Amino acid sequence: MPLPTLTDDDRNAARQKAIVTRQARSAVRAGLKEGTLTLPQVLERSDAVVGRMLVRQLLTALPGIGQVRAARLMTSLGIAEGRRVQGLGSAQRAGLLRECPGAA
Known part of the structure; x- marks a missing residue:
């Protein structure tokens, strides 16, 4: 199956949408780090x-959680390495809220 042909306008629109999305995710991570978001x-x-944010990115944005602690937490809760926030089950969400410092 051949790839779709995109015009320059289509590519530019997709590029702008990706930029806006990355900036929004960055703002969420910054809010978690600063404490303005819980x-x-x-x-x-x-x-x-x-x-669409990776759970690991979300966890490492929290104060006091680095790469190692995030990996251990994800393993203990049964969260796969590539799991995105939208794919978390209710038990995994509850576990994150219970285990993460300052989550409340």
Whole structure:
């Protein structure tokens, strides 16, 4: 199956959409790091910006959680390495809220 042919306008529109999405995810991570957003607030959101974010990126944005602690937490809760926030089950979400410092 051949790839679709995109015009320059289509490519530019897709590029701009990707830039806006990356900036929105960056703002969520910054809000978590600064404390202006809490983990429950982020997990309640049902938009594509948060839903398509990797759980590891979300966890490492929290103060006090680095790469190693995020990996251990994900393993203990049965969360796969490539899991996105929208793919979390209710037990996994509850576990994250219970285990993460300052989540409440």
